[in-house]
Amino acid sequence: MAGSAQSTDGSNEVAEIVDGRLEEVDVSKHPTPSIPESDLSLADLERRRSHPAQWIAYVAAVLVAIIAPYWVGRTLAVQRTAWLVAHMSAFDTRGLVFVSWTVTLVALTGLGMAVVESQTWLWRIVFVVGLAAEQFIAGLSLLKFDFWYSTYVVYGKAAYLANATNLGIIAAGFAVAVYAVVWVGLLVAIRKDSPLNVLTRSWASFILFFAIEAIALLVVLFGGLLTTV
Incomplete structure (x- = not known):
């Protein structure tokens, strides 16, 4: 039989009767709140953390x-063609x-890591810098839907250089589209209790992304596309 009595001296011990004897037993202190009391709601706190001015910028x-970078590159392609x-x-x-x-x-x-x-x-910031460089x-390579006409008009016999550059950009863009379809398909098809659920983890998704990107690059480099445009 055991009983207990609260300590009155503010210590972290209580007196408890164990097997007919009175013993001092340590107990856990009630946690002290780490967040000060406030009249603000959770929505107000999130709004203060959102920093809308930063997002607008x-x-x-x-x-x-x-x-801007696309306009600069296109201007150079048209006005400084020989130099370019x-x-x-x-x-x-293949290097291009x-x-x-x-x-x-x-x-x-x-973009993905952001x-x-x-x-x-x-x-x-990496996304913005990479996007500016890509644009x-x-x-420079006059990328658009039917780019081979524009590159031939501007670059003439050297159009194959701009076409190769465009194929690199298109390969990366096409690969990310394939990745998105495959990734969504995995999320839908694989059950949460399946051993294959490991394929839906974030690290697995990045491996899949880079694998598809690498395949797209190899297809362009060695699949004969460079000789068709």
Whole structure:
């Protein structure tokens, strides 16, 4: 038989009767609240943390990264064509594909990591920088839906250089579209209690993303596409 009595001296012990004897027993203190009392609601606290001015500036930076570099690159392609061809000719077509694919991959990776690591601005900055670089290269190579007509008009016999650059960007973009379809399919098809559920983890999704991107690059480099445009 056991009984207990609260301590009256404010200590962290109580007197408890164990087997007919009175003993002092340690007990846990009640946790002290770490958040001060406030009249603000949770919505008010989240609103204060949102920093709308920063997001407005960031959206503006993204828009600038989309428009300005493409315009600069396109202007150089039209007005400094000979100079640009001389510098692009230093690269092999596969090298141009790899450069444009890599730059686009950096932008896409920054976007993905910005979604996953939403509390840090590092990956958002990486995305903007990568996007600006990709748009600049797209402007240089006159990227659009039927780019091969524009590149032939501007670059003439050297159009294959710009076409190769465009293929690198398109490969990275097409690969991320395939990845999105495959990833959503895995989320829908795999049950939560299935051993294959490990494929839906974040680290597995990034491995899948880079694997599909690498396959797309290899298809462009060695699949004969460079000789068709």
